[in-house]
Amino acid sequence: CSPDGLVGDDGLIEIKCPSPGVHVSYLIDAKLPTAYIPQVQGCLWVTGREWCDFISYHPEMEPLIVRVCRDQSYIAKMATLVEAFIAMMLEERQILLLRGLGPKQ
DSSP states (O other), rough: OOSSEETTTTEEEEEEOOOOOHHHHHHOOOOGGGHHHHHHHHHHHHHSSSEEEEHHHHHTSSSSSEEEEOOOHHHHHHHHHHHHHHHHHHHHHHHHHHOOOOOOO
């Protein structure tokens, strides 16, 4: 997680500078683009912040600013998937160690 800025005690900002066509589509939709939901909710999870202002900027157009609140149910699902991934990696690591394929000393 690497937010573009922290705001007060509860917020953060995430800034994107897309191409003109993409920026226009963001302005039309006027919501957090689906592709950035994991990034924004992940940053809210990791930082413990409550909200994120997602900003889409293009120098020749008005900016888009969308306030995104922490979605605890989304974060809980994300946490479950991360925990499962870590467990799988630890199992694979153990298999490699048992085969003598551990780190070289």
